[in-house]
Amino acid sequence: MNVRIGEEARERVRDATDIVQLIGERVQLRRAGRSYKGLCPFHTEKTPSFTVTPDRQIWHCFGCSRGGDVFAFVMEADKVTFPEALRMLADRAGIELPKQERTPGDEAFDRLYQANALARDFFRASLQSEAAAKARAYLAGRGFEEPWLARFEVGWAPEGWDGLMTALAKLLPAEVMEQAGLIVRRADGSGHYDRFRNRVLFPVATGAAKIAGFGARAIAEGDEPKYLNSPETPVFRKGRLLYGLPIARPGMRERGEAVVSEGYLDVIRLHASGFTNAVSTCGTALTPDQARLLARLQVDVLLLYDGDDAGVRAADRGLDPLLEAGVNVRVLLLPSGEDPDSFLRKEGAGALRERLESALDVPSFVAESKLAGVGGAGVGGTGAGGPGANPTLEQRVKRLVGLLGRIEDPIRRRLLLRRGADVFGLEETVLIEAVQGRGRGRRVAKPGVGVGTGSRPGAPGQAGTTSAGAGTAPAASEATPTPSDPIELELAGRVLTEEGAFTEVLVQGGAICFRSEPLRELLEPWFGEGRAPREDEIQTLLAQSPLTRAILAELPPEPGRTVEASRKEAKDLIQRLEERRLKASIQVLDQAIREAERSRDEGSLGRLIAERRDLASKLHTRSSHPAIH
Numbered sequence: 001m002n003v004r005i006g007e008e009a010r011e012r013v014r015d016a017t018d019i020v021q022l023i024g025e026r027v028q029l030r031r032a033g034r035s036y037k038g039l040c041p042f043h044t045e046k047t048p049s050f051t052v053t054p055d056r057q058i059w060h061c062f063g064c065s066r067g068g069d070v071f072a073f074v075m076e077a078d079k080v081t082f083p084e085a086l087r088m089l090a091d092r093a094g095i096e097l098p099k100q101e102r103t104p105g106d107e108a109f110d111r112l113y114q115a116n117a118l119a120r121d122f123f124r125a126s127l128q129s130e131a132a133a134k135a136r137a138y139l140a141g142r143g144f145e146e147p148w149l150a151r152f153e154v155g156w157a158p159e160g161w162d163g164l165m166t167a168l169a170k171l172l173p174a175e176v177m178e179q180a181g182l183i184v185r186r187a188d189g190s191g192h193y194d195r196f197r198n199r200v201l202f203p204v205a206t207g208a209a210k211i212a213g214f215g216a217r218a219i220a221e222g223d224e225p226k227y228l229n230s231p232e233t234p235v236f237r238k239g240r241l242l243y244g245l246p247i248a249r250p251g252m253r254e255r256g257e258a259v260v261s262e263g264y265l266d267v268i269r270l271h272a273s274g275f276t277n278a279v280s281t282c283g284t285a286l287t288p289d290q291a292r293l294l295a296r297l298q299v300d301v302l303l304l305y306d307g308d309d310a311g312v313r314a315a316d317r318g319l320d321p322l323l324e325a326g327v328n329v330r331v332l333l334l335p336s337g338e339d340p341d342s343f344l345r346k347e348g349a350g351a352l353r354e355r356l357e358s359a360l361d362v363p364s365f366v367a368e369s370k371l372a373g374v375g376g377a378g379v380g381g382t383g384a385g386g387p388g389a390n391p392t393l394e395q396r397v398k399r400l401v402g403l404l405g406r407i408e409d410p411i412r413r414r415l416l417l418r419r420g421a422d423v424f425g426l427e428e429t430v431l432i433e434a435v436q437g438r439g440r441g442r443r444v445a446k447p448g449v450g451v452g453t454g455s456r457p458g459a460p461g462q463a464g465t466t467s468a469g470a471g472t473a474p475a476a477s478e479a480t481p482t483p484s485d486p487i488e489l490e491l492a493g494r495v496l497t498e499e500g501a502f503t504e505v506l507v508q509g510g511a512i513c514f515r516s517e518p519l520r521e522l523l524e525p526w527f528g529e530g531r532a533p534r535e536d537e538i539q540t541l542l543a544q545s546p547l548t549r550a551i552l553a554e555l556p557p558e559p560g561r562t563v564e565a566s567r568k569e570a571k572d573l574i575q576r577l578e579e580r581r582l583k584a585s586i587q588v589l590d591q592a593i594r595e596a597e598r599s600r601d602e603g604s605l606g607r608l609i610a611e612r613r614d615l616a617s618k619l620h621t622r623s624s625h626p627a628i629h
């Protein structure tokens with residue numbers, strides 16, 4: 001859909017939807033000042049922390065950090081994608097959505113999908129033929145039976161050079177088959193031959209269940225390569241597809257989690273064993289595109305890999321794109337040499353289910369798994385010990401710091417940071433400093449929308465689809481510590497929405513006016529830009545950043561306030577913050593003075609008393625002349 005048309009439709013549907021009424025149908029809401037409160041439908045709670053703010057057309061849960069606009073609510077409540085939510089709310093509001101405009105490119109794509117669909121039918125039928133006895137024996141020998149083969153539309157490409165080509169010749173021109181990667185042109189130009197011969201075929205479908213290409217496994221001894229994929233075509237982009245996705249989607253929605261492994265047979269075995277939320281990469285490392293796809297599906301991810309060196313490295317590499325896409329991830333490594341298929345066959349579904357319970361979170365994986373921490377993009381694989389050597393503690397900590405720096409959501413980062421400190425037995429502050437040191441350089445380099453998807457900050461039309469991912473992913477299931485100082489929160493809210501407050505804080509030093517690290521991170525890029533976010537950028541932030549929602553959900557609107565008044569208000573808030581900080585510092589000094597007295601440390605005592613006198617006079621000046629500054 002054209003981005004602008006999509007954007008307009010979104011706006012119209014949002015404007016036409018009464019957020020209080022929509023949510024009120026599912027959640028009992030009580031008015032509380034200018035917002036409404038209720039018990040969060042997405043996490044268990046006894047006191048209401050679920051807030052709907054009609055002024056801003058947002059909802060936010062202070063308990064679990066979920067939130068967003070009306071679309072985000074429907075996506076979360078009904079486990080649907082953004083386009084589905086858009087359609088549902090458009091129907092509800094009686095709005096006709098613009099038809100998707102078709103371009104000549106779409107028709108070329110359709111021809112390739114059609115060619116692949118015909119090929120799938122041919123391969124399916126071939127697997128039932130007499131000639132396919134060996135292929136069927138191979139699959140049966142590995143324990144794969146109908147109906148699972150039928151469910152995944154597994155087929156067989158016959159031996160010989162032109163079975164498919166001859167069968168499809170009446171239906172499709174050779175050029176289309178060639179473009180779809182089904183047949184290969186002879187080197188001497190004298191025609192074509194079938195790409196896949198005597199192989200078991202796994203059709204790889206898009207999310208919309210169109211066949212994009214095939215993975216093919218050899219069944220004859222010595223046939224190389226063991227796995228052969230369709231070549232990259234306009235519709236077959238391995239790095240953007242997840243094998244089994246259309247079949248796994250209901251299971252993923254139900255569980256809120258996707259099991260991601262590496263192989264075609266793994267996926268089929270997992271489904272046949274009851275793990276109906278399994279998908280796989282097409283034999284490649286997980287890509288950023290695949291990670292974003294998973295983020296849009298609003299699921300947590302469990303990486304299920306072989307525990308051999310290659311498997312650990314693949315899992316390790318998968319963490320970077322997943323965390324960057326805002327996905328919650330855990331890792332389960334099977335015993336070395338076992339893939340999900342072989343493990344399930346030997347040990348059964350119960351054993352796997354048990355192991356899945358103990359899958360590792362990111363800090364534990366980096367801390368505990370052999371080899372973890374050297375394979376990822378963050379730290380080069382050529383560490384001290386070289387490839388193959390177990391990383392040192394220092395390398396592992398560095399790797400974790402690199403990974404945490406990829407997480408844009410400050411609250412989620414904080415939770416993993418705390419966990420990392422636990423796992424490594426480090427002071428939390430040490431990790432915080434390390435992560436901040438990294439994060440700062442990265443963030444300043446790209447002002448714009450500070451929290452969100454990163455790659456295209458604030459790009460128009462993006463907020464809707466990405467609110468599926470970064471912001472509202474069912475991630476923060478634990479209690480989430482929002483910065484708790486109400487004065488800081490109010491000041492941050494004014495900075496985001498009022499020109500006067502922004503200017504005042506900017507001239508007083510910008511982000512350093514804030515103690516809270518998440519608030520500094522949220523605001524720093526705007527101070528770098530020298531301007532407050534525009535209304536559309538606020539919308540993007542609201543969709544993507546739980547922190548922004550938390551701030552603005554409670555901020556009273558001040559319509560018609562002058563820039564001057566807003567500046568003055570901000571100045572007062574900054575002053576109250578400073579006063580409190582001075583008082584806190586004085587308390588700390590008082591304690592230090594008492595200790596110095598007790599230990600008769602005359603040198604320190606004199607210095608401390610002088611320092612305290614200094615602070616006390618600063619505090620006095622401030623509180624006695626609030627207007628002068």
Ligand SMILES: [Zn+2]
Nearest residue numbers: 040043061064
């Ligand atoms: Zn909640």
